[in-house]
């Protein structure tokens with residue numbers, strides 16, 4: 317599926333131009349910029365009331381690749397991830413400083429409607445959360461129906477396509493009218509992925525999508541994430557270092573709300589620039 | 603010998619079983635007493651008691667139909683008014699209202715629940731009815747006068763006034779139970795909808811209300827139970843006339859009201875027995891309503907339940 321129009325070429329930030337291999341922007345210096353950036357996070361700080369959860373983070377997230385966010389518990393991974401589609405705003409009394417540019421536009425600009433942002437930037441959660449009163453099919457199609465899509469044939473087609481994309485079609489194709497919550501935990505999580513991709517977002521944010529699953533289900537999800545990255549920009553939070561190593565192209569290491577290092581996953585795991593990164597990767601803390 | 607813990611378990615089990623049975627026994631006891639108290643009337647009128655409309659203590663003719671009708675219609679009016687209002691309030695309080703406004707509204711609703719029925723009835727007579735008579739009723743008559751429901755002359759005391767006062771009385775309970783139910787919807791459900799780009803209203807609809815609908819139905823049934831048995835305030839505004847009229851402006855009478863009004867003046871045995879039978883009917887209707895509700899919940903829930911176990 318070709319979706320070149322999704323990220324508006326004129327809006328690409330200068331840092332992503334091919335000539336500029338290295339910029340003064342430390343957060344993006346390591347990113348091989350042959351691809352356009354999906355996100356440019358600029359000096360972002362996030363507060364829960366008085367508490368600063370993210371402090372002065374700058375990084376650029378490449379388009380149609382998998383970027384992992386790792387770090388010890390409570391370091392702000394979820395907060396950073398959720399700030400990318402303004403989900404963190406659902407918690408009362410949050411405040412941000414800095415900018416998050418998506419396709420070149422600040423998603424926190426006053427005229428931007430978070431609802432529109434979330435339509436373009438989907439999310440999968442740690443715990444699977446299908447809608448319990450809806451069937452498998454309804455769960456997948458609920459986003460499209462919200463958008464006013466009524467064309468039966470189209471819905472039918474998108475249903476199969478989304479479930480195939482989530483590697484769930486073969487398991488559920490005869491049970492599409494069974495309740496979504498009748499599936500196993502791993503299947504439910506893939507159903508949630510199908511639900512997220514059905515609205516054709518440009519980005520998928522995933523917050524520890526496999527942490528509640530057994531190794532086999534986890535492997536399935538990882539494989540799936542890998543396949544998804546040919547069509548989507550994927551940002552994944554994970555506790556599991558092997559997982560980050562296995563299935564991401566870039567890795568951001570957060571510690572105490574600060575971005576310690578952001579580079580290609582290979583570099584982070586074999587030759588990190590920062591001492592703290594190395595300590596964390598080798599399991600000396602966290 | 604069994605270890606003490608298993609002995610404790612056993613005691614606990616029997617004790618709770620005994621309690622549960624006691625409740626069931628109590629219900630049967632009440633029913634049986636009511637039936638015994640009205641055996642004469644039951645034998646005398648049989649099924650006609652439920653199907654005739656004459657209530658003439660002097661001629662010893664007793665038919666409960668106008669009261670059954672009055673209870674049913676006034677409760678229905680109350681539900682039609684109170685359910686949307688209560689659920690909307692609960693949704694507003696849990697999903698939309700800014701935090702600072704929540705507590706004042708909640709306190710107000712709790713205060714409403716604390717007003718004694720008789721005070722509400724007085725308010726009904728002296729404030730609500732004159733106002734209804736002068737403003738909303740003529741307006742309703744002008745707009746809907748072509749239907750049989752809003753046709754007859756307006757006195758003020760009426761089936762509609764009775765329904766409205768019951769609505770006021772059941773509003774707090776439905777609201778607070780609904781609020782608890784909505785609060786118990788996991789946030790993860792809301793987030794799932796938000797992440798699809800749903801607006802607040804859409805989140806409420808697809809993630810909150812559909813998740814909570816069984817519980818909300820329970821809240822409504824609780825309200826219905828209250829509505830059926832509500833006595834004092836209704837008695838003061840419904841007009842206490844045993845008749846069956848399509849017009850909601852016409853006075854009516856409810857099962858509970860007639861018992862409260864006429865118990866002291868029931869001089870003959872048969873009269874007293876007829877009132878007992880009215881009580882039995884009210885008792886039966888309340889239980890029937892609850893049973894029906896549970897049945898409905900079962901069928902409503904079976905589609906979900908069948909898949910709940912992984």
Ligand SMILES: Nc1ncnc2c1ncn2[C@@H]1O[C@H](COP(=O)(O)OP(=O)(O)OP(=O)(O)O)[C@@H](O)[C@H]1O
Pocket residue numbers: 364367368369387388389390391392393394395396407555
């Ligand atoms: N709703 C909230 N209200 C107040 N503070 C919060 C809230 N959510 C998170 N925080 C704080 O923000 C910081 C970052 O939290 P966050 O959930 O982003 O961490 P995390 O890296 O995702 O942790 P984990 O790996 O345990 O999920 C924590 O110190 C936490 O206490």
Ligand SMILES: [Mg+2]
Pocket residue numbers: 393394395523
């Ligand atoms: Mg987290």
